[in-house]
Amino acid sequence: MSETFVLDGQEIPFAPGQTIIQAASAAGVYIPRLCYHPEFKPHGSCKLCTVKVNGRHTASCTFKAAPGLQVESNTEDLNAERRTLVQMLFVEGNHFCPSCEKSGDCQLQATAYELGMMSPHFDHFFPDRPVDASHPELLLDFNRCILCSLCVRASRDVDKKNVFALAGRGIDSHLIVNAASGRLADTNVALEDKAVQVCPVGVILKKRQGFKVPIGQRTYDEVPISGHVPAPAALTEEI
Amino acid sequence: MVNSGGLQSILRKYEGNPHNLLQILREVQEEEGWISPDRVAALETALAVPRSKIIGAASFYAFLHLQPVGRYRILFSDNITDRMLGNQALMEQLCQLLWVEPGKVSEDGLVSITTTSCTGMCDQGPALLVNGRAITRVDEARIVEIAELVRNQAPLSEWPEEYFRVEDNIRRRDILLDSHFEPGSSLRALHARVETEGMQASNTRSWREGLPRGLVGPATMLDEIKRANLRGRGGAGFTTGLKWEACRNAPLAEGQDRIVVCNADEGEPGTFKDRVLLTSYADMVFEGMTLAAYAVGARRGFLYLRGEYRYLLEHLEGVLARRRRDNLLGHSIIGIPGADFDIKIHVGFGAYVCGEESALIESLEGKRGTPRNRPPFPVTHGYLDQPTIVNNVETFAAAALIALNGGEWYKNIGTAQSAGSKILSVSGDCERPGIYEFPFGVRVVEVLEACGARNTQAVQVSGPSGFTIAAHEFERRICFEDIPTAGAFMVFDQTRDMFEVARNFVHFFAHESCGFCTPCRVGTSLLKNLMDKLHNGHGSPYDFEEIEKLNHILQAMSHCGLGHSACNPVLDTIGKFRPAYDARMAHQDFTPAFDLDRALSQARQMTRRDDEQAHFAAEHGAAQ
Numbered sequence: 001m002s003e004t005f006v007l008d009g010q011e012i013p014f015a016p017g018q019t020i021i022q023a024a025s026a027a028g029v030y031i032p033r034l035c036y037h038p039e040f041k042p043h044g045s046c047k048l049c050t051v052k053v054n055g056r057h058t059a060s061c062t063f064k065a066a067p068g069l070q071v072e073s074n075t076e077d078l079n080a081e082r083r084t085l086v087q088m089l090f091v092e093g094n095h096f097c098p099s100c101e102k103s104g105d106c107q108l109q110a111t112a113y114e115l116g117m118m119s120p121h122f123d124h125f126f127p128d129r130p131v132d133a134s135h136p137e138l139l140l141d142f143n144r145c146i147l148c149s150l151c152v153r154a155s156r157d158v159d160k161k162n163v164f165a166l167a168g169r170g171i172d173s174h175l176i177v178n179a180a181s182g183r184l185a186d187t188n189v190a191l192e193d194k195a196v197q198v199c200p201v202g203v204i205l206k207k208r209q210g211f212k213v214p215i216g217q218r219t220y221d222e223v224p225i226s227g228h229v230p231a232p233a234a235l236t237e238e239i
Numbered sequence: 240m241v242n243s244g245g246l247q248s249i250l251r252k253y254e255g256n257p258h259n260l261l262q263i264l265r266e267v268q269e270e271e272g273w274i275s276p277d278r279v280a281a282l283e284t285a286l287a288v289p290r291s292k293i294i295g296a297a298s299f300y301a302f303l304h305l306q307p308v309g310r311y312r313i314l315f316s317d318n319i320t321d322r323m324l325g326n327q328a329l330m331e332q333l334c335q336l337l338w339v340e341p342g343k344v345s346e347d348g349l350v351s352i353t354t355t356s357c358t359g360m361c362d363q364g365p366a367l368l369v370n371g372r373a374i375t376r377v378d379e380a381r382i383v384e385i386a387e388l389v390r391n392q393a394p395l396s397e398w399p400e401e402y403f404r405v406e407d408n409i410r411r412r413d414i415l416l417d418s419h420f421e422p423g424s425s426l427r428a429l430h431a432r433v434e435t436e437g438m439q440a441s442n443t444r445s446w447r448e449g450l451p452r453g454l455v456g457p458a459t460m461l462d463e464i465k466r467a468n469l470r471g472r473g474g475a476g477f478t479t480g481l482k483w484e485a486c487r488n489a490p491l492a493e494g495q496d497r498i499v500v501c502n503a504d505e506g507e508p509g510t511f512k513d514r515v516l517l518t519s520y521a522d523m524v525f526e527g528m529t530l531a532a533y534a535v536g537a538r539r540g541f542l543y544l545r546g547e548y549r550y551l552l553e554h555l556e557g558v559l560a561r562r563r564r565d566n567l568l569g570h571s572i573i574g575i576p577g578a579d580f581d582i583k584i585h586v587g588f589g590a591y592v593c594g595e596e597s598a599l600i601e602s603l604e605g606k607r608g609t610p611r612n613r614p615p616f617p618v619t620h621g622y623l624d625q626p627t628i629v630n631n632v633e634t635f636a637a638a639a640l641i642a643l644n645g646g647e648w649y650k651n652i653g654t655a656q657s658a659g660s661k662i663l664s665v666s667g668d669c670e671r672p673g674i675y676e677f678p679f680g681v682r683v684v685e686v687l688e689a690c691g692a693r694n695t696q697a698v699q700v701s702g703p704s705g706f707t708i709a710a711h712e713f714e715r716r717i718c719f720e721d722i723p724t725a726g727a728f729m730v731f732d733q734t735r736d737m738f739e740v741a742r743n744f745v746h747f748f749a750h751e752s753c754g755f756c757t758p759c760r761v762g763t764s765l766l767k768n769l770m771d772k773l774h775n776g777h778g779s780p781y782d783f784e785e786i787e788k789l790n791h792i793l794q795a796m797s798h799c800g801l802g803h804s805a806c807n808p809v810l811d812t813i814g815k816f817r818p819a820y821d822a823r824m825a826h827q828d829f830t831p832a833f834d835l836d837r838a839l840s841q842a843r844q845m846t847r848r849d850d851e852q853a854h855f856a857a858e859h860g861a862a863q
Binding site for chain 1: 276279280289290291292294295298299300301590607612749750751752753754755756757758760761762763764765768788791792795796797798832833
């Protein structure tokens with residue numbers, strides 16, 4: 001841990017092979033993120049974690065730390081750009097926080113608060129995305145999907161089931177499940193699957209859990225998302 | 240219908256290898272018209288690939304169909320050059336004749352009609368694809384005939400040959416197109432040069448010592464390419480010698496090979512030079528690939544052929560078969576021990592983003608064409624994580640020319656930083672659209688004179704992702720120092736509305752965004768909506784600010800070049816053709832894009848009403 005780079009004026013130590021976001025997390029510094037999860041191979045798609053490295057924009061979840069890098073993250077410009085990305089995610093889907101069971105535990109909502117998003121700004125797309133309530137224990141509400149692919153990665157890499165996948169292209173990209181019927185009930189998903197635990201928003205929900213924790217006492221009601229920096233998993237191999 | 244025996248033979252042909260999933264799906268679809276749930280289920284078992292992956296991959300590509308699309312699937316090329324030639328009216332005509340709505344399958348399952356991105360026939364448009372086959376020079380008379388053929392359910396083999404005639408239209412030849420290339424001549428010239436000139440050292444010793452075979456020859460080929468100062472013809476202009484050398488130097492893990500890929504996914508609207516090279520100069524392209532393989536030490540090669548050029552597949556397979564017979568492919572090529580190389584053709588399925596090299600490699604591996612996170616780069620971790628070079632069709636043809644005539648000769652043609660010649664695909668408002676080869680450094684005005692363009696307002700160089708060049712810039716030069724290009728050269732005369740040009744390009748990017756990253760997936764659609772808002776007469780200065788904001792986000796945050804360049808045509812045309820936008824500024828204050836009257840259009844369609852009472856008399860003249 002002898003080598004360091006500079007993040008917003010602060011010296012950040014890093015281990016060989018660590019990405020910028022991993023090193024920052026280890027040092028307790030929050031960089032906004034949605035598709036990044038310390039236990040999975042970085043995806044680099046939401047672009048929320050974009051920082052400027054030596055003046056150039058790059059996703060900090062995929063960029064390897066190197067000695068002497070000058071990294072900007074918590075700047076007005078970058079946070080304004082991130083705010084725009086969050087607004088894009090809000091208008092692309094159908095996000096009605098007041099009626100969402102994930103409210104208060106939702107990373108999209110918490111990140112919007114963190115970045116000071118006051119309105120969705122853009123015109124809503126209002127996509128037509130039917131919910132899948134077929135499974136006795138789980139509800140899939142695709143309206144809230146932000147295409148982070150965490151469930152896809154978790155199901156493929158941890159559960160070894162490939163229950164979830166991305167389909168379609170461009171603005172028509174969407175989440176599908178691995179069943180000829182297209183219904184979650186006809187997959188081999190299980191409640192204890194990792195894929196069921198990782199959704200950062202309110203797509204994959206356990207049934208009959210609604211409002212067990214009252215609004216106001218949920219994860220991000222107490223402490224904003226920047227206070228929940230997850231420690232990185234031990235680096236066993238180069239990612 | 241493919242019986243299960245048919246499916247078995249397709250699976251055998253592709254060795255039951257899941258990495259060939261997309262080619263297997265293509266062949267199934269070519270026999271059955273679409274990919275049915277039964278076939279997906281059969282492949283799930285046969286390839287041991289989860290269904291979600293098969294659906295995920297297939298649904299990414301515009302030309303793979305998981306739902307029936309009609310026995311005749313008609314796609315009108317919708318590049319701006321097709322629009323200028325009247326494709327929209329022709330499509331409407333065909334829809335009316337066949338009683339079908341655009342984008343929908345007719346109720347009897349006979350036909351579906353919609354648009355597709357540029358099919359690379361801009362010099363002989365308007366063009367369309369019927370069941371994947373290109374029809375050129377469509378006009379009203381031909382539409383009437385096509386409607387008749389479809390109605391009578393005539394098999395494509397009985398349609399007039401003339402429909403499917405694709406011309407080369409080569410209007411100006413230079414070093415490459417005038418080379419009268421003899422198959423094998425570059426390989427033999429290189430072989431001879433090795434004996435006469437011996438080792439020309441320009442590389443480090445380390446990798447040369449590590450060469451497994453053919454010590455001198457590969458080094459000589461690499462030296463010639465470097466001496467020629469050849470740069471990639473796909474547009475970015477990366478130094479070919481450096482790319483090849485990096486691949487050559489990349490360490491190989493156990494069981495790995497090096498891979499040569501020819502990028503013939505010529506998707507940039509307005510570009511069609513690769514089609515002509517593959518039609519009439521295929522030997523030169525394949526020989527360039529073989530030389531590249533020899534230089535980097537590769538044994539396997541792929542030609543990634545865009546789906547729109549599927550009609551070239553049998554021709555190209557024929558050239559490959561002949562080259563195998565002539566010992567220009569296969570084992571010990573032209574008798575050089577250890578010079579083993581062969582090429583497979585992978586047909587694409589309508590996805591522009593696969594022109595990006597890492598997305599192309601994903602697609603080759605049978606997956607969704609999403610650009611990878613880089614580094615690592617393909618030269619070290621490409622196809623199935625093996626060291627891979629991806630070069631443009633024209634780059635390989637130029638490499639063959641360099642092996643034939645030497646790098647020294649080549650580098651003296653063109654400009655200081657842009658050696659050699661460039662093949663331009665000229666279309667739009669000019670008398671002689673077609674293929675023009677010029678030495679690098681040619682001025683825009685020279686090309687305009689050569690193609691017989693008059694009263695030219697603007698030229699779009701290098702396609703929608705390139706540059707809009709206005710009249711005061713026509714003295715500028717086509718070369719990496721000034722205006723770099725992948726080859727497109729679309730001409731617009733004074734009668735054209737440059738706003739509509741930009742709007743067409745923005746629609747293209749929104750259609751072709753892969754959807755992987757947030758800024759491009761959502762941003763290109765937002766941009767499209769803004770341009771449509773201006774088109775619909777609701778524009779205000781506020782919308783300019785929004786366009787600029789989106790441009791910044793796309794450039795700064797996007798994952799790949801598609802997003803980075805999606806705003807280029809808008810910014811260029813705003814900067815250079817502002818009056819075309821000002822004409823649409825109906826309002827000085829913000830006006831919402833939402834239009835109550837337009838929102839009721841669906842209700843009007845359902846009730847089959849279009850009378851005055853069915854419209855809101857909108858204040859801003861929205862009623863049509």
